[in-house]
Amino acid sequence: MNRYFYQLLFVFALLLTACGGSDRAFTLKGHIEGQNELNILAYSPNGGFEGYDTIKVKKGTFKYERELVDSAIVALVFPKNIQTLLVALPGDVLEYEAQASALSRASVEGSEENELLTKFRKNIADKQGKELQAEVTRFVEKHPKSLAAVAVYEQYVLSHANSREKKMYELIFTLQKHQPENAYVSLIAEHFSAKARLEKGQKTPYLQLETLKGDTIHLGDSIKRPTAILFWSTWLDASLQQASLIQRLKKELNGKVDFVAVSLDYNADEFKYRLGADTLAMDLVCDGLVWQSPAVLTYDVQTIPGNILLDKEGKVYARDVIHVELEKTIREMVE
Numbered sequence: 001m002n003r004y005f006y007q008l009l010f011v012f013a014l015l016l017t018a019c020g021g022s023d024r025a026f027t028l029k030g031h032i033e034g035q036n037e038l039n040i041l042a043y044s045p046n047g048g049f050e051g052y053d054t055i056k057v058k059k060g061t062f063k064y065e066r067e068l069v070d071s072a073i074v075a076l077v078f079p080k081n082i083q084t085l086l087v088a089l090p091g092d093v094l095e096y097e098a099q100a101s102a103l104s105r106a107s108v109e110g111s112e113e114n115e116l117l118t119k120f121r122k123n124i125a126d127k128q129g130k131e132l133q134a135e136v137t138r139f140v141e142k143h144p145k146s147l148a149a150v151a152v153y154e155q156y157v158l159s160h161a162n163s164r165e166k167k168m169y170e171l172i173f174t175l176q177k178h179q180p181e182n183a184y185v186s187l188i189a190e191h192f193s194a195k196a197r198l199e200k201g202q203k204t205p206y207l208q209l210e211t212l213k214g215d216t217i218h219l220g221d222s223i224k225r226p227t228a229i230l231f232w233s234t235w236l237d238a239s240l241q242q243a244s245l246i247q248r249l250k251k252e253l254n255g256k257v258d259f260v261a262v263s264l265d266y267n268a269d270e271f272k273y274r275l276g277a278d279t280l281a282m283d284l285v286c287d288g289l290v291w292q293s294p295a296v297l298t299y300d301v302q303t304i305p306g307n308i309l310l311d312k313e314g315k316v317y318a319r320d321v322i323h324v325e326l327e328k329t330i331r332e333m334v335e
Contacts, residue, residue, distance in 0.1 A: 026072075026088040028064040030096035032103075035060050041077040041235070045154050046184035048072020048088065052235070073151045078103050081238040084121075085151040087113035116148040132156065133168060140171045144178035150185060158188065159303050198300060198308070203315050207298050209260070212268060212284045217260060219295075221314035226257045226333050231296065231306040233264040234274035239305045242323060243275055249327060250282055256334045260285065262295045264304055309333055 032038065038057035048068050055064045055076070066074075068090050076084045076096075084106045086094065094114060098106035105125055108114040116139075124135050136156045143149045153175060157168050175182070176189040198204060206220035219227065230246060232239035243261070250259050263286035265271040271286045287293055295301075299308050299319075307326065309317040311333060321329045 024067045024069075024090045025065050026068060026090060026092040026094065028062075028066075028074075028086075028088070028094045028096055030055075030057070030062045030064070030098075032057060032060050032062075032098050032100050034100035038078070042066070043075055043077075044072045045075055045085075046073045046150070048074065071147055073147060073154060075155075077236075079237060081236060083155060084108070085155050086117060087111065087147045087151060113146055113148045116143060116146065117151060120148070120152060133165070136168070137171060140174060144174050150175060150179070150182070198316050198319065200316050200318060203313070204308075204310060205298060207295060209262075209283075209285050209295060210287070212272060212286060215283070217283050217285075219260070219310070219314070223258065223310060223312065223314050225255075226312050226317070227310045228257055228259050228330055229295070229299065229308050229310070230259065230261045231264060231299075231301050231304050232261055232275075233304050234271055235265070236304060238323065240275065242305050242326070243280065245323075245327060246282065247280055249330060253331075253334065257330060259283070262286075262293065264290050264293070264296065266290060 035057060036059060040055040040057065040062070042053040042055055042064065043051070048070065049066055049072060053064070053066065055062050066088075068088060070090070072088045074086050074088050076086070078084075082103045084096075084098075084103065086096075086108045088094065089111070092111055094108055094110035096106060096108050105121055107118045109118070120135070120139055124132055127135055136152055139152050140149045153171060157171060172185065172189045175185045179185050204220050206218070206222060209217050209219065211217060219229070228246070230242065232242065234240065246259055246261070250257070259282040261275075261280070261282055261284050263271040263275075263284070265286055266288050268286040268288060272284075275284075285293075285295065290296075291301075301308075303320065305323070306320050308319040309321065309330065311317045317333045318329050
């Protein structure tokens with residue numbers, strides 16, 4: 001999940017209050033074959049509505065209604081961080097259909113935008129790497145005026161390892177050219193135009209943080225050994241899964257690497273409870289500032305779970321390493 005949603009949220013929330021009315025709502029009716037009960041997290045990456053909702057699936061079906069500011073990209077987040085993105089406009093009535101064993105191939109009907117997304121999901125079902133990149137590029141370039149293309153960019157570039165590849169993240173400029181009034185697209189384009197991300201080999205600025213235990217930690221060129229800074233949030237299963245990996249690594253590496261976990265939760269007590277903070281032998285930071293946290297701003301964090309690995313000189317060794325490669329990369333850093 002990325003930070004741009006939060007930057008637009010306040011303005012859009014004010015608009016929502018002003019607009020009001022049931023005519024601003026959309027409806028999503030769903031059926032998941034082979035699934036009895038399930039909770040789905042729903043939010044809007046482009047700020048189409050405020051906050052997060054929980055959709056409860058009972059006996060394989062659900063119905064979700066939500067008022068919108070305007071056209072919205074809606075993310076449905078399932079266990080194991082499986083996501084389906086759809087496009088919703090005020091007044092839309094959409095139909096969701098999926099097999100419990102194949103949630104990533106869900107079908108959403110009720111509008112042309114969602115039919116495009118359904119077809120795209122089926123086309124990429126068995127693709128990854130360069131093949132996936134080619135499909136994403138082809139879709140964005142073929143449908144640059146659509147919100148469906150923005151949704152594809154959101155899921156498969158902005159919130160994906162593909163965001164590190166120039167040819168992929170520069171697709172945002174194609175979208176901006178064809179959607180100049182889209183504030184969300186413009187915000188992302190502004191970020192990549194500035195090339196603000198700290199890249200490998202760059203020295204990181206000094207940063208002082210206070211841990212949940214009240215200790216002060218110093219980052220940047222003042223670190224004494226390689227350091228892994230993890231950006232988590234306990235409302236994402238992927239963060240909780242990564243926590244167990246880091247706990248094991250810390251024991252096995254026996255002091256060769258320092259680990260710092262920065263929470264993007266609003267509530268420190270909730271973070272400690274869900275993460276089992278009392279059993280984690282690492283520095284934990286949760287200031288409740290979420291995307292405005294000094295660590296998030298300093299290291300230009302865009303997605304969670306995220307990470308930045310610093311060598312013993314405080315220079316970037318790697319950043320936003322995907323989960324399956326994280327252990328290998330950390331071990332290589334200390335060899």
